[in-house]
Amino acid sequence: NAGVTQTPKFQVLKTGQSMTLQCAQDMNHNSMYWYRQDPGMGLRLIYYSASEGTTDKGEVPNGYNVSRLNKREFSLRLESAAPSQTSVYFCASSLLDYELQYFGPGTRLTVL
Amino acid sequence: RKEVEQDPGPFNVPEGATVAFNCTYSNSASQSFFWYRQDCRKEPKLLMSVYSSGNEDGRFTAQLNRASQYISLLIRDSKLSDSATYLCVVSNDMRFGAGTRLTVKP
Numbered sequence: 001n002a003g004v005t006q007t008p009k010f011q012v013l014k015t016g017q018s019m020t021l022q023c024a025q026d027m028n029h030n031s032m033y034w035y036r037q038d039p040g041m042g043l044r045l046i047y048y049s050a051s052e053g054t055t056d057k058g059e060v061p062n063g064y065n066v067s068r069l070n071k072r073e074f075s076l077r078l079e080s081a082a083p084s085q086t087s088v089y090f091c092a093s094s095l096l097d098y099e100l101q102y103f104g105p106g107t108r109l110t111v112l
Numbered sequence: 113r114k115e116v117e118q119d120p121g122p123f124n125v126p127e128g129a130t131v132a133f134n135c136t137y138s139n140s141a142s143q144s145f146f147w148y149r150q151d152c153r154k155e156p157k158l159l160m161s162v163y164s165s166g167n168e169d170g171r172f173t174a175q176l177n178r179a180s181q182y183i184s185l186l187i188r189d190s191k192l193s194d195s196a197t198y199l200c201v202v203s204n205d206m207r208f209g210a211g212t213r214l215t216v217k218p
Contacts, residue, residue: 033206040120042199042210043156058206090155099203100146103155 002026004104006091012110013081021076021107023091031094032074033058033101034066036087043090049074050097081111115139116202118209126217129190133212135200136182144203145183147174149196150211156199159185190216 004025013019025032030051035043035058045058049068063085065077074093078085088108092101118135125131137145145162160167162183166175173186183200197211 035208040210042116043208045206048206099144100158100161101203103157105155 004091004093004102006089006104006107008107009105010108012112013078014112015082017081017111018077018079019081020078021089021091021109022073023075023104024073025091025093025102026072027093027095027102028071029093029095029102030071031097031099032068033092033094034064034074034076035090035092036060036085037090037106038087046076046089078109081109083111085109086111116200116207116209118198118200118212120210120212122213122215124215124217125190127190127192129216130186130188131190131214132184132186133198133200133214134182134184135209136180137200137202137207138181139202140178140181142202142204145176146201146203147172147183147185148199148201148208150199151196156208159198187214190214192216192218 007022033048034046037043044060047066049055052071067075091104094101115138147159148156149159150156162174171188175184195216197213199211200209
């Protein structure tokens, strides 16, 4: 039982490049989330998915897209990376909406 | 006013001390509250849920004050291993506080 896994762990991009961050959970949770964490800002919700087939914008969705591929997987895509997207990205899941969340180990992204 | 606010600290306390953190929230309709612990360069991990009646888990006590719209975390008999950043969460808003950094010193 791996919990929540994320790939890659680290990534360096040049401005304008695109990439997809992968997240998977094996806890049969319904809800999944993407956050970014910047120094002094805490975690901010980018997008979430209350169930398979649904996605909703969070606090800071601009510049990102998501796909809830199936119940297990929730990916985050940066179409044209910008230096302002340099951050640590965490994926999380919860059994139900608004309940306690389990986090993946994070992806450290640097955009040059 | 931020939706969830925490004193960023840092709190530097000696081993064995009692330390308390508060977290205020702005949405009076909020229903679910949690405290998470985050070690340096790691993911947040659930420390405890916060119930209306308050709850205790060993050296940790969490309380909710709906009238004043804040939650609190009390740590008694601090250990070196308690050094971390403590994040409060107002879950139905998906809002995290920025975290309070605690360092426990020998």
